[in-house]
Amino acid sequence: MQTYKTREEVPVQEKWNLDDIYSEIHKWEEDLNTIEQLSNELKKFDGAIQSGQELFQFLRKQEELSYKFNHVFPYAMLKVDEDTRKTESQTLLDRARNLSVKVSSNTSFFMPFLLGLDEETLKGYIAEEKGLEYFEKDLFESFRYKEHVLTKEQEEILSQLGEALSAPSTTFGMINNADIKFGEVTNKEGEKVELTRGMYSKLIEDEDREKRKEAYKAYYQPYLQMKNSIASTLSAAVKNNVTTSKIRRYPSALEKSLFGDMVPKEVYENLIKATKENIAPLHRYTELRKEILELNELRQYDMSVPLVSGVKQDISFDEAYETMLKALAPLGEDYVETLNQFKSSRYFDVRETPGKRSGAYNLGVYGVHPYILLNHQDDLDSLFTLVHECGHGVHSKLSSQYQPQISARYSIFVAEVASTVNEVLLIHYLLDQEKDEKLKRYLLNHFIDKFRGTFFTQVMFAEFEMLTHEKAEQGQPLNVEVFNQIYESLFKEYNGDALVFDEEVKYGWSRIPHFYRPFYVYKYATGFASAIHIATKLLEGDAQTLESYLEFLKSGSSDYPLELLKKTGVDLTSPEPIKNTLSKFAELVEEFAGL
Known part of the structure; x- marks a missing residue:
């Protein structure tokens, strides 16, 4: 690379x-x-x-x-x-x-x-x-x-x-992007080098368990060192949100967040409830992971390593782009042509460089075009990230093209639908193309891990936000101990008893930028559930779904999000889309176990 x-x-x-x-x-x-x-x-x-x-x-x-x-x-x-x-x-x-x-x-x-x-x-x-x-x-x-x-x-x-x-959010951003220096890890030559985020995402998947452990400890080191400062910024962010909600006479901070999208509180609560009622397949997968890795003790730094070894793929940015265009063919020629334009017109910032913001995002600029930040690592994860962000990008592009300025910006509630539809189409394309059984298992494992990260982890985060805001609303203190206790018990509840906890696990809350944008992460999970439904129909060649979905991408915020989704056949006020998503996960785990 x-x-x-x-x-x-x-x-x-x-x-x-x-x-x-x-x-x-x-x-x-x-x-x-x-x-x-x-x-x-x-x-x-x-x-x-x-x-x-x-x-x-x-x-x-x-x-x-x-x-x-x-x-x-x-x-x-x-x-x-x-x-x-x-x-x-x-x-x-x-x-x-x-x-x-x-x-x-x-x-x-x-x-x-x-x-x-x-x-x-x-x-x-x-x-x-x-x-x-x-x-x-x-x-x-x-x-x-x-x-x-x-x-x-x-x-x-x-x-x-x-x-x-907004100071707590700005402060955390500076700590997280500019000030934090990760601990050192050993490179291939046996020399100590400072860990970067890009290196971490690679090393945490390394087949050498000692390397994973070293990277994990080095990654969490600054968060543990700055735990009190970060707890103070997160506590202030939660309290600011609770205070403005009270000043504006909302029943709760959660209801203030849902008000703009006209989403009933029950949608949020049902998401958490339905997920916890159907958590068994996730626990089954955690146990499967321990079994396949042949470990006496499964730890958090064992949760990202692929369960099928020896199939590391090197995928350059250009190759990734070509694969994406083929995988998204079910969305029609116009969609694919739009994506061709993204690359030739330089909508992307592709590479990780010192000081560059970490992660990836899409930013639509009305009257210009979308801009997409990547930190491309030439691997399968980067291919998925590319496909994900391009889903957002085309959504931005089409909404700007077909809506006046006043209704061009789509709600965050529906934002994750377009990105996840793309990811589901990609995984199906890759699985269909693959003849090698080992690679098929690897891809299935990759999709299950993606599912775990985009759905279950986000629901767990959503519950963490709900519980911390409730404590603030009841006038209870928020500090390192409180955040640790809530996070650790949720982590155990969602991931099951097969995991043995290192000291670092309970500090997971300290590195999540989304917590400074309250009640945002649940939208990843509802978006994922909606996308699973839409993509399944698209893969069945349902022409009606394709037409209504492309209309949805052009709709911006011309209607409330739940209404826009209903037009594509997804009704999130009922528990059905969530239950269908969870049964899809159970199927994937069983298929993987069978292989």
Whole structure:
């Protein structure tokens, strides 16, 4: 695998092209100034909206500001993520963040004003000003928030606290991406080298158990050293969320998170309940793992090593891309052609380099195109990551293409559907193509592990979030001991008794960035369940599902997420999709055990 010491060494074709947003920095500066100007103009509407025409002028200006801000902020963020150590990029992002707080403060009067109107007055404004029809659905959607919006003065104070309230998340981000130095591991030459995240993802799958153990201990070392600092940031994030939920008069922080998507609390609770009722196949798989690895004691650093050895595949980025295009053929020629364009137009940042943000993501920039960050390691996992992020990318691209700005951004609730449909299609393609029994077993094992990570682990995380928020709501303390106790008992409950726990296991909570974006992870699991249903139908050649699914990808947020999914044949208000997903997992485990 090619490794790079600097970003400059990476071939141009494997670096994203940010010139598509701003070809010169002075254009970024111009937009930043325009946003500030528009923000000041918007403030003048405070107390001055007396007619449909004035309401329309305010909303049109606000949308213009939003369009520009959705170029200024992503550009700065993408620059930072190329190399988190560069202060000039951090400065751009800080300026964009500060401006965001100012905009939020200058427009904070609008929600209280809007919700102070009675419905008849608003309808009168819309009848009087034709341009308002474009905003009508959004305006009435805002009425749902009536009881959760504060007075004008209170809203202004809250918006000014925006930066302070997001500080725990920002602090954890800096600790996790810029400051953390992992312990040392032994390389092939027998020399001690500092562990990187990319190396860890390789070493934790190494067939040599001592190497896995060494990497595991080195990886957790800084988290254990900084456990109190990280516990303090996580505790503050949870408490901030609980406090703002109370201020906004929501029954709980969980219900505040679900409100925007119109998801009933029962969907969240049923997900956890149904998973725990059907957890036996996961325990069976853990025992199978111990048996196949022939271990007296199964430990956490044994949970990622492939159970079929000697089939490590080297897959270059170009090969991975070709495989993806073939695997996604069931989605039709247009879909595949869209993906061809992604590569030739440099939507990707492919390689791991020092200081680059870890992990992978897709970021859609409305009016430009999606940007996809990867840290490609030339292996099977990287192929899956590529296919996953391209699912998000095409979803962003099609929603932007077919929806106006106001409804182009899809809800996070449905975000994981497109990515996971792609992964399911990929695994089926790979299994169908494979003639070698050993490789087939390897792929099946890979899919089971993927299932465990994307579904069961996320449900466990979701329960951890629910329990920690409940403690904060009851005024109970949140600290290292509390987080450890909750995390360890959940880990045992989900993974079964076959595991022997190292000291590090209970600190798993300390390295999860998603916990700073409350009640987000359950959407991976509901998305996974929805995707299993859709992909199964696509593989059966169901033309109706293909048509409704492609429509879904073009829908953005033109309807509530549960309604959009119902159109593809998935009803998450019933336990069926979850139960079907869990029975699919049980089948996979039995098939693997049979092999």
